[in-house]
Amino acid sequence: MKDVNENNAGKLSLEELEVLIEKYFEGETTGEEERCLRAELSDCAYRSSLIDDCLVAMGYFSVGRRAEREKTVRARMTLFRRAASAAAMTAVVLVLGLTLFKSNEVLVEDDCIAYVGGEKISDKDKVIAMVESELSSIGETVSEDRNSIMDELSGIKGILSE
Amino acid sequence: MKRVVTLILMCVIFTLTMNAQDRLQVLKLFGRYRALPDVVEVHVTGKEAKSVKLDVYRSLSMPATIDEAKKVQQVVVKDGVKAKEKEVEYRGGQLYYGFYVLSPIVKYDAKRNRYLFFLNQSLAKKNPVDRLIVIYMEGKADVDYIKGLIRK
Numbered sequence: 001m002k003d004v005n006e007n008n009a010g011k012l013s014l015e016e017l018e019v020l021i022e023k024y025f026e027g028e029t030t031g032e033e034e035r036c037l038r039a040e041l042s043d044c045a046y047r048s049s050l051i052d053d054c055l056v057a058m059g060y061f062s063v064g065r066r067a068e069r070e071k072t073v074r075a076r077m078t079l080f081r082r083a084a085s086a087a088a089m090t091a092v093v094l095v096l097g098l099t100l101f102k103s104n105e106v107l108v109e110d111d112c113i114a115y116v117g118g119e120k121i122s123d124k125d126k127v128i129a130m131v132e133s134e135l136s137s138i139g140e141t142v143s144e145d146r147n148s149i150m151d152e153l154s155g156i157k158g159i160l161s162e
Numbered sequence: 163m164k165r166v167v168t169l170i171l172m173c174v175i176f177t178l179t180m181n182a183q184d185r186l187q188v189l190k191l192f193g194r195y196r197a198l199p200d201v202v203e204v205h206v207t208g209k210e211a212k213s214v215k216l217d218v219y220r221s222l223s224m225p226a227t228i229d230e231a232k233k234v235q236q237v238v239v240k241d242g243v244k245a246k247e248k249e250v251e252y253r254g255g256q257l258y259y260g261f262y263v264l265s266p267i268v269k270y271d272a273k274r275n276r277y278l279f280f281l282n283q284s285l286a287k288k289n290p291v292d293r294l295i296v297i298y299m300e301g302k303a304d305v306d307y308i309k310g311l312i313r314k
Contacts, residue, residue: 092170110208118197130204134221138281138295138312142259144288 014046021054186264187237188278188298192220200225214311216301217274226284226294234296238262238280245278247305258285261312263305274300277308 012020020037023029029037041055114121114130121127196203206219224231235257242248245262252258260280266273279297284290299308 088170112206112208112210114205115196115201115203117199117201124210127204127206128210130202131206131219131221134204134223134295134297135312137283137291137293138279141281141283141286141289141291142312145286 012040014048017044017046018048018050021050024054025057186241186276186278186298188241188296189220191222191234191237191296192298195222195224195230198224198228198230211301215303215307216299217269218298218300220299221295221297223293223295225292226282227292231282231294234294235280235282238278238296241278253282253285256282256285258282261309267300269300273302275303275305276300277305279308279312 017037017040020029020033020040024034024037037054038058041051041058044051112122112124112127114127121130192203192205195201201222201224203223204219204221207217211217211219222234224234238260239257241264242250242260242262245264247263249261250257250259257280259282260278262278262280264276264278266275268274277297277299279295279299281295283293283295297312303311
């Protein structure tokens with residue numbers, strides 16, 4: 001068995017640990033060996049009925065440490081889940097926001113611009129003149145067309161009356 | 163965790179569905195062709211638009227014979243299906259004239275009427291011109307006012 005007084009930092013084997021535990025139960029451990037045993041049990045990967053008995057016998061310290069560790073892990077997991085949910089929600093909001101922004105092309109509320117063959121025109125007067133010209137050209141086309149329909153109808157009317 | 167993910171997905175689907183119902187395909191046309199030669203795009207909002215009872219005036223005009231014009235016509239017809247009222251005229255299987263009164267939207271707590279106008283001047287009986295125009299208007303103006311604006 002390792003000399004626990006000289007090698008506190010080292011991990012004991014299951015056999016060494018059980019020897020130490022037996023020594024503990026017989027009341028033959030020194031203070032240093034007991035501290036070493038507590039340290040070993042608080043972070044023990046081995047399982048045996050002797051270890052379990054010792055954990056119980058040593059009481060709150062080891063079991064408490066283990067429970068505390070589990071509690072910490074659970075708390076970390078909860079925190080991680082909350083952080084993941086928050087991140088996912090933020091991502092969804094961002095994606096939706098950007099999608100809506102892009103799709104509707106949110107307009108600047110005081111804008112008056114035109115593009116002619118890719119060239120940007122920001123002169124308000126020129127842009128307004130373009131709008132007026134656009135509307136009047138439509139008006140002309142529609143009214144000329146209406147006149148042409150009226151001409152056709154009057155032509156038909158003339159034929160019918162002959 | 164599963165509940166949170168389900169809730170997020172439901173929110174996404176609901177939002178996208180609501181948004182899709184109101185989104186006009188024609189709005190995607192603006193900005194797409196502005197760099198092409200002979201394409202004119204106009205965009206007026208704010209004070210200038212308000213002077214004609216509008217909040218948004220956007221127009222796109224291009225030669226009616228280019229390939230993109232067919233796409234524009236298709237998009238207008240597609241959006242026109244959802245219109246509350248419409249006046250349309252087809253010539254030779256092509257849309258010549260379309261005036262669509264679309265369902266209003268609420269923006270900044272105010273109701274805005276929406277109108278879509280389309281004219282393919284190359285199909286005019288008198289003085290045809292190789293020009294196609296699409297106008298999207300949004301504002302408090304009513305139908306008669308808009309018609310007056312177009313025909314003045």
